[in-house]
Amino acid sequence: MSSLATSRRTAERTATSPGRSQSGPAPSRQARNNVAGWGFAAPFLAFFLVFLVWPILYGLYMSLTGKSLTGANSNLIGLANYAEALADADMWRSLGNTLYFTVISTVPLVIVALVMAALLNVGLPAQWLWRLSYFAPYLLASTVVSLFFTWMYNPQLGLINDFLVKIGLPKVAWLNDPNVAMWAIVIATLWWTVGFNFLLYLAAMQNIPHQHYEAASLDGAGAWRQFFSITLPQLAPTTVMIVLLQILASLKIFDQVYQMTAGGPSGSTRPVVQYIFETGFTGYRLGYSAAVSYIFFGLIVIVSIMQFVITRRRSA
Numbered sequence: 265m266s267s268l269a270t271s272r273r274t275a276e277r278t279a280t281s282p283g284r285s286q287s288g289p290a291p292s293r294q295a296r297n298n299v300a301g302w303g304f305a306a307p308f309l310a311f312f313l314v315f316l317v318w319p320i321l322y323g324l325y326m327s328l329t330g331k332s333l334t335g336a337n338s339n340l341i342g343l344a345n346y347a348e349a350l351a352d353a354d355m356w357r358s359l360g361n362t363l364y365f366t367v368i369s370t371v372p373l374v375i376v377a378l379v380m381a382a383l384l385n386v387g388l389p390a391q392w393l394w395r396l397s398y399f400a401p402y403l404l405a406s407t408v409v410s411l412f413f414t415w416m417y418n419p420q421l422g423l424i425n426d427f428l429v430k431i432g433l434p435k436v437a438w439l440n441d442p443n444v445a446m447w448a449i450v451i452a453t454l455w456w457t458v459g460f461n462f463l464l465y466l467a468a469m470q471n472i473p474h475q476h477y478e479a480a481s482l483d484g485a486g487a488w489r490q491f492f493s494i495t496l497p498q499l500a501p502t503t504v505m506i507v508l509l510q511i512l513a514s515l516k517i518f519d520q521v522y523q524m525t526a527g528g529p530s531g532s533t534r535p536v537v538q539y540i541f542e543t544g545f546t547g548y549r550l551g552y553s554a555a556v557s558y559i560f561f562g563l564i565v566i567v568s569i570m571q572f573v574i575t576r577r578r579s580a
Contacts, residue, residue, distance in 0.1 A: 323554050323557065323558070324554075324558065326550060326551055326554045327551060327554035327555040327557075328340055328341065328342060328343070328345070328551070328555075329341060330344075330345075330551050330552075331550045331551040331554075332548050332550060332551075333544065333545065333548035333550055334548060345551055345552045345554070345555035346555050346558075346559065348552065348555075349552065349555050349556045349559055350559075352556075354539065355536070355539060355556055355559075357531060357534075358531075358534050358535060358538070358539035359560070359563075361446070361531075361532070361533060361534055361535055361536075362514075362515060362517065362535040362536045362537075364446065365446060365449070365450065365514060365517055365533075365535065366511055366515055366517075368447070368450055369450045369453055369510075369514050370507065370510045370511055372450070373453075373454055373457065373458055373461055373510050374461065374503065374506055374507060374510065376454060376458050377461030377462040377464075377465050377506070378465050378499075378503075380398055380458070380462045380465075381462050381465035381466040381469055382469070382495070384398075384466060385466060385469045385470065395463075395466075398458075398459050398462050399460075399462065399463060400459070401455055401456050401457075401458075401459055402456065402457055402458075402460050404456065406519035406520055406523065407519075407523060409452060409455075409520065410452070410519070410520050410523035410524045411523070413448070413451075413452040413524065414439070414523075414524055417448055417524075419435055419436075419437055419438070419440070422438075424436075439524060439529075440529055441529070442530055442532035445525055445528070445532055445533050446532065446533050448524075449520055449521055449524060449525070449533060452520055452524065453517075453520060456520070457513075461506050461510065464502055464505070464506055465499065465502060465506070468498070468499050468501075468502040469495065469499065472494070472495065472498045476498075477490055477494060480494060504571075504575050507571075508568075508571050508575075511567060511571070512564065512567075512568070515560075515564055516537060516564075517535050517537065518535060518538055518541070521533050521534070521535055521538060522538055522541075527542075536560050537560075539556065540553045540556050540557050541553075543556065
C-alpha cells in the first residue's frame with residue numbers, strides 16, 4: 265500500500281510541476297524547427313523579393329516619374345504619365361491589336377486542339393508518332409518559327425504563294441498587307457502552340473471512365489452522340505482552363521510579331537507589349553512605358569477576375 269501511495273504522489277507532482285507540457289515538443293525544439301523552416305524558405309523568399317516584389321514596387325514608383333533611359337528627369341510627376349497614356353491614340357491602337365489577336369487566335373487554338381485530341385483518342389495506329397508530330401512544334405524557339413514562316417510567306421519564293429499559283433489563285437502579300445498580316449501571324453501561332461492545348465485535351469479525354477461509353481453504346485448512342493453527350497460535358501473544366509491560359513498567353517504576345525513584321529505594316533500588328541518596349545528603349549521614356557505597362561497589367565487582372573467569377577458560377 266505504501267509503494268502504491270508513493271507512486272501516486274510522484275505522478276501528481278509530475279503532472280502539476282511547472283514548465284512541463286503534456287503535449288507538443290519542448291519550446292527549444294519548436295524554436296529549432298521554426299529556424300530550420302525559415303532557413304529552407306529563405307532562398308525562395310530572397311529570389312521572390314528581389315526578382316518579383318521589388319521590380320513591381322520600383323516599376324510602380326517609376327511610372328509616377330518622368331524617368332528617362334538616360335537617367336534624366338527622375339522627379340515625381342504624379343499621374344501625368346497615366347493621363348497621357350489614356351489619351352494616347354497609339355497606345356489604344358496597340359491595345360486594340362492585342363485584343364484582336366487574342367480573339368481571333370483563342371478560338372482556333374481551342375477548337376483545333378480539341379479536334380486533334382479527339383482524332384487521336386479514337387485509337388489511331390502509331391499513336392506515339394501522332395503525339396510527337398502534334399507536340400514537336402511547341403518545343404521550337406520563337407525565332408525558329410518566325411524565320412520558318414517568314415520564308416513560307418515570302419511573296420516571290422514562299423511555298424504558300426507557290427501553291428496558290430498552282431491551283432489558280434493570286435499571290436497574297438501575307439506580311440505586307442494590313443488586312444492579312446495579323447491572320448498570317450495567327451496561323452503561325454496556331455501551328456506553333458496548339459500542341460500544348462492538344463496534350464491537355466488528350467489527357468482529359470483519357471481520364472473519362474470507359475463505362476460511360478459502354479453504357480451509351482448499349483442504349484444505342486452512336487459516336488457523334490457520345491462525343492456531344494459524354495465527351496464535351498466531361499471536358500468542360502479542361503476547356504475553361506485552356507481558354508483562360510490561352511487568353512493570358514495571347515494578351516502577352518510579342519516574340520513572333522516583332523520577328524515577323526516588327527509591328528507593321530503601318531502598325532497594324534503592333535501589340536501593346538511592343539509599344540511598351542519601343543516607348544521605353546527606343547523613345548527613352550521609361551516612366552511613361554512603365555505607366556502603360558501597369559495599365560495593361562490592370563487589364564489582365566480584370567480579365568482574370570472575370571474568368572474566375574464565371575468559372576465559380578459554373579461550378580456552383
